[in-house]
Amino acid sequence: MDAWNRKLHNYVGLFLLTFIWLFSLSGILLNHSTWAFAQSWPSRVESSTEIDIQIPPDGTELSRARHLMYQAEISGEIYRIAPHTDEANPGIDVQVLKPGRNTEIKANFETRKAVVKQIQTNAWGVVQWLHTFTGVRMNNPEMERDWVVTRLWSLSIDAVCLGMIFLVASSLYMCYPQVRKRNLGWGFLGGGTVTCLFFIYGLSWIY
């Protein structure tokens, strides 16, 4: 059991290594978004093109949006679909996101043309987007993932989290039998735990 636990600890850690590095680095960048070198918005590249389109067949908003994306050769996670409410200007607006790229398709069914605007950020922007790109929003529970790659990425995020929980558990299992290191180990673990509990409960208890 001990040998297996140690092996799994090593191999799980190795498999998740690149993911851990990404989320660690991107987390620091998100926590310090005033750092000049990591500013992605000022160096964004914006482009706009007009394309001819065919009116998407009748169906759900999602299917029509996907049809437009296919015509515009755009892939990504659909963030917003807004059908035009003005009858004189029939059409649909679709906003598509992927890490580092924000695309907006404004389709006019009357003129059968669509304006495709894209905003592309630099590599720092991509890194920060990868950290938060889940396809859902905490303040919009009805939003669903509609891109298969987003689902895969979301699954990988879950796998990383479960892997981290396993790594913590296996490290505790490995530390416990080591009598000489147990006291100091409990000290470090206790320090971290008390610190976290202070922020989870202590602040609201004090104030």
Next chain:
Amino acid sequence: MGAIFRYWTVAEKAIDFVRSTGEIPTGRRMISPPLHQRHAPTPIVDAAPYPDGENHIACPGLFLELQMNHRKWMRDLHLYAGLFISPFLLIFAISTILINHTWRPSDAEATDPKQTVQLATAMPEGLDMLEKADWVRGAVGIQGEVSNLFHDGNTIDTQIFRPGERFAVWVDLEAGTATVTRSTTTFWDRLATLHTTPGPHLAGFRGNWIFTKIWRGLVDASVALLLFSTASGIYLWLLIRVQRKTGLVVLGSGALSFVLLVAALTA
């Protein structure tokens, strides 16, 4: 402390030996007979007196001992760093799963009735956003992170939060009162709040509460220790010869899956 003392004692002896003799101790001292007399395996003599006459018992295997101490230190640091950051990792891992699936979104567990409070002080003129945030905290007597602040004429609309509680505050500067609505949130929301605080939005404004700044520093330290743990983990893994091949395959698989996913996302 004993281990530290012993480590330095060994290192000091090595330095002294090199300075005094000009030789670099290579561990065991070999006595080689002339070529025409070499019929038997060369005898290896441990603890033979060195040219300076001193018995460098500590020197034979000196660098092996240093290497073993180094491994021991790295293993211990990996363990203790990992144990300290374990609660932080659990907070971020669990909250990530919640955020990833919008489980336990920011619903209020309970909302108290609105209360009207008298402002403790009048707002001075010419305050910037951060100073207004500080003033609001003091004036309404609520400590927490000010998430946003809208000042329109004689009114200020703001929200103050800390893990587990949210306050919607509407300040009437003319009347000198504030209407406060307090909401308590779930345990899961406390974790999600800690994960997303201070966050990337309103970069120059967020982190306006001292405890938010401290949390940010702790998170940075945790990340640094996590990166150290990964580096030390790689070092410790490389020492285990039997796991190197399998480990390389696993490492390569993880890296490949990462690259393929990122390529698919950004293509």
